[in-house]
Amino acid sequence: MTDIGCALLAGQVAAGARAIRWLDDQDPRGREVLREIFPHTGRAHLVGITGPPGAGKSTLVDALIGEQRARGRRVGVIAVDPSSPFTGGAILGDRVRMQRHALDEGVFVRSMGTRGQAGGLSRSTYDACLVLDAMGYDVVLVETVGVGQDEIDIVSLAHTTVIVMVPGLGDEVQAIKAGLLEVGDVFLLNKADRDGVEQVGRELELMLHLRGQDGEAAAWRPPLLRMVATRGEGTGAAVDALEAHAAHLRASGQYQRQAGLRSYHQFTATLREAATRRLLERALRHSATAALVADVHDLKVDPYSAAEALLAQTEL
Template identity: 50%
Template structure:
């Protein structure tokens, strides 16, 4: 059993300053954070995680702000992780989402934190999962994770959240983007924001059409012989026990105007209905197993890479020096990688 550290003890008591300090250590990749996370881990698993993702400019931050208000009215403590893009050149992040949620800054029941993606292809840094656990351990009932836009690889949120809300907006080519990005596989709820603009009804129709098409494609065809046996049995008047298909969640498509707080109550209701569905079908536990696997693999990958780079530096020089030799064709990257991998495997 992990030893409770002074910092983790303060986090468990709901100390916002302690949680902020630990999250900074996590985001900076400091090794000292591991002991604190180990101490907090047994106390996690209670918070409900809601992801919001969508194209830049879709109004995710405004919608997040309105959701905070609704959940606070229900008496729930809310944590928000706003994942901002990091510049690949400067390493800096915009971290502008907290500016748009200033009205909640003085509410002790709301804790908002910005994180940088640090160039992670999935749009979510590994630190995000650890910071969710910190918010969970400190007693937040709901954790809202607002991510960078939707892209081909940016679907990590579907594994990390219990309910994923995909925010679209008319007039931004989202109808085409939806097909490209595979957001049909990600979304538990669609929120067509800024639905007072032209094109909102068209956006809803096209999303519905794509959902129906997906449903038709996914519908399992009955085995040919089984179908004939069923037809023959019915013709002979024998009772046939038909296995009902497994329950599936049909993502609702909601029209929302977050700036005017229109449709937000209906969105909260849809989220709660999805939560009830997950509980009734046992899919919540399945989602949590999937998230645990993803986070463990990410942690393992990071540890192995750190060990490989340390070994490389000890035996072959710093990474930039090795890269220079590779660029000048003085070293074979394939042989080096294979050699390091085999040594780490021993």
């Protein structure tokens, strides 16, 4: 075992931060550490938190950290900012919001920005979750803005997906709401101190009721809880709901299966990427490929026939 692997398993923050950086940079040392720590993962409760921009997710995460710490849990946080390559503004905001935990060694906060390539962010997030899990954090909270499918994928790979909603949002958010509704395990209606909370609350309750109707009796019924994150109101009930959901997953064996699913998802994503690259490299050695690619650009052949032709002429 490498020194950094040992230090990481002992929970040393500097080692964890370094491993995450290596993994992010695709430095081969990152992969080696990951191989070492992988058998020590699968314990942490992974909680994805998503919702529209400005819904109060970071404020709420800060409140959840406080409550989890009061219950004696060690907490890791990954703040995902898909919009920023450098996580400049977001980090700053999140740091300020979570500052009161900065000196608490039972709390570790990391921010991740997009790496540019497709799937890069979900890979970085997955790797960081494994690192925090191996470091012994009991709970890992992953915050991301719920706008696109990629971001929804990131959080729905967690054990427990928390959807944050707020009153006073327009139609655009209704659409987001529909997509998010399917993946939520716990719904937090934040900014309950604002006007319109009753109406949104009723709408969401109806939607959740309709969603619940085709489930089996043993299925989890997602609760809808009101919160005022800035004042810490509703935090205890929110943490209770997270724990109840983890207990539900453990009782049905889904808790362990989820780790396997995540790993399988990552396995196929990695294969897909590598296989496509290899296939294109090989295909480009054939002289016919350049002509085929030109035909695709010139719309002389439909994309499906072109893909079939390329596969037929290339050995996998």
